[in-house]
Structures are given as C-alpha cells and as structure tokens.
Amino acid sequence: METYSERIKIMVGDITQLPTEAIVNAANRSLLGGGGVDGAIQRAAGRGLLQECRTLGGCETGQCKMTGAYNLPCKRVIHAVGPVWFGGHQGESGLLASCYDSAMKLAVEHNLSSIAFPCISTGVYRFPKDEAARIALRTVFKHIRDDYEGQVVICCFSRDDEEYYRKCFWEESLTLLGDHEAVQGYKEKIDAITPEFWDEAFSLIPQLEQGAKPSNGRGMERKYGFCTSPADYLSWVHCFNVDAMPDYYNINNVYCLCVIATFLARKLYWTGSCATPEELLKFLRPVREIVLRS
Ligand code: ADP
Numbered sequence: 001m002e003t004y005s006e007r008i009k010i011m012v013g014d015i016t017q018l019p020t021e022a023i024v025n026a027a028n029r030s031l032l033g034g035g036g037v038d039g040a041i042q043r044a045a046g047r048g049l050l051q052e053c054r055t056l057g058g059c060e061t062g063q064c065k066m067t068g069a070y071n072l073p074c075k076r077v078i079h080a081v082g083p084v085w086f087g088g089h090q091g092e093s094g095l096l097a098s099c100y101d102s103a104m105k106l107a108v109e110h111n112l113s114s115i116a117f118p119c120i121s122t123g124v125y126r127f128p129k130d131e132a133a134r135i136a137l138r139t140v141f142k143h144i145r146d147d148y149e150g151q152v153v154i155c156c157f158s159r160d161d162e163e164y165y166r167k168c169f170w171e172e173s174l175t176l177l178g179d180h181e182a183v184q185g186y187k188e189k190i191d192a193i194t195p196e197f198w199d200e201a202f203s204l205i206p207q208l209e210q211g212a213k214p215s216n217g218r219g220m221e222r223k224y225g226f227c228t229s230p231a232d233y234l235s236w237v238h239c240f241n242v243d244a245m246p247d248y249y250n251i252n253n254v255y256c257l258c259v260i261a262t263f264l265a266r267k268l269y270w271t272g273s274c275a276t277p278e279e280l281l282k283f284l285r286p287v288r289e290i291v292l293r294s
Helices: 036-045 047-054 092-109 129-146 159-191 195-209 230-240 254-270 277-293
Strands: 008-012 022-027 064-068 076-081 114-117 151-156
Touching: 008 129, 008 159, 022 036, 022 092, 036 047, 047 064, 064 092, 076 092, 092 114, 092 129, 129 151, 129 159, 151 159
Parallel strands: 008 151, 022 076, 022 114, 114 151
Antiparallel strands: 064 076
C-alpha cells in the first residue's frame, strides 16, 4: 500500500515535457501568456492554447481555469494565477494556498490521475521560496488525505528550488498526516529489516549521535551533525528521506536504516520523553526487540 507521502513526487525538470494528465501553469490574470513557465508552456503547446485562453476572459488571482493541452504531452493545462509578492501583508500566502487548492479541486472534480505543479509565484512574482514550498506541500497533502486519489508531481526548475521542498517535506507531512500515518510508514520499513541490519545499524547510532560522518553514500555529506532543535533534526533527516527519494537512497543503505530507527526515538526525545542519547538507546533497544519478535 502506498503511503500518502509516496503520492507526491518532487523532481527537477521542464514541466512542458511531463506526460502527467494535467500540468499547472503559473499564469497571469490575462491568461494571454507571459514569460517564465507560462511562456514555455505557450510555446510548447502551440497557437491553439492561446486561442482557447482568449475565450476565457482572464482569471482572478488565487483561482484557476482549465484548457486543453494541444501539442503538449499532457492532456490538460490548469492555469493558476499566483499572487505577486508585495511583502506579505496583502494576503499573498492565502492567495497562493488558494491557487494550489483550486487546482487540486479541479483535479478531484475531473478525476485527473496525475497533476504536476511548477513553483507558482516564485519567479517574476518574487514569492519567498521557502514559504511557497511549505504552502504548496501543505495544501497538496490536505487533498491527498481528504479527496484526491491520484499522483502529484512538484516539478522544480532547479536543484536549489527542489531543496526548499525537501527541507520542509517531513515537517509539512507530519503536521497534516499526523504521527500515526508517519509511524505506520516507518513501521512497514522497519518490519522489512533483517536482524543483521539492525545489529549494524544499532552499532552506528552512537556515531551518528555525535555527528560522525558516515564514509559512504551519495549526498550524505550535505547535512549532519548534532541537532539542537526539532527543526534541525527535520532538515537533517530529509537527506535520508526514503519515501520522497526512492531512487536517491537505497533502502539497504545502513545509514538510512539508522535514521529510520532513530526517527521514532527522536520523536520521543524532542517531545521530552527522553533527554539524553543513553535514554534514546534505552528506548531503541525495546523497539528493536519488538521488531525482531514480530
Ligand atoms: P511567476 O510569475 O508565477 O513567479 P515564473 O514563470 O516567473 O512565474 O516562475 C515560476 C517558477 O517556474 C519559477 O520557479 C521558474 O524557475 C519555474 N519555471 C520556469 N520555466 C519552467 C519550466 N519550463 N518548467 C518548470 N518550471 C519552470
């Protein structure tokens, strides 16, 4: 069974190339084309798209309208009008959330099997990228939980943009999905681990606790160290996010397993149930026993 977080894929690419059922365009209120992703979509779709857009009479900020896709590999284009960033006191966050919300509602209404989003408003419209990523994920997660059954793709145009989503992925997913869902997802992975892996993983935990640098693994060098807050920990653990990055990390990688194991314990740590690495280990040993018994 797929977990909720497996139904969101974060990638780097050109949205005009995606064969998802729908792609979302970061349009302006005229819907008559512009620069950035809008220009790229209009160019790739051909003149038919502009002709259809001319019949729509524009679109309000925070809303969406749907058209055909013409020469694009997708089947529909959802034109979303994101807010221009004026400093954050003009309802920009609510309007951006409303864009994602309206697009997801269209996807539900039309039973679209997949939908791809660009990073709306974060180009020429200057919306801060970290906040935009949080709003996007939070809104999409809500629909995945409540009414949307398809696949969502977040199509970033650069690695830097992608990083904003990865950084807040867990925090946003946990906020919405609740601990139960997250723990269930991890439990399934933990259940699949062999005793040998547990032994190796547990022997490495003290090293990880001290911020020791593992010697192998791709991308692992990005962020380590002693975490001094839950936010630190979440930004650290996203590097090992096996749900969101299935091809990035191999599930057999022992460091991933360490993190999976410590994930549960850390949650107790940060909620105050255990306060030292020794207490964490005290918690982990029985967890391990339970897992090995089951
Ligand atoms: P806005 O006016 O809403 O800010 P922009 O088109 O200027 O829209 O930028 C929105 C985002 O789309 C930016 O992150 C930009 O890097 C990205 N972008 C531009 N071209 C493409 C493309 N072909 N595929 C995916 N994303 C793109």
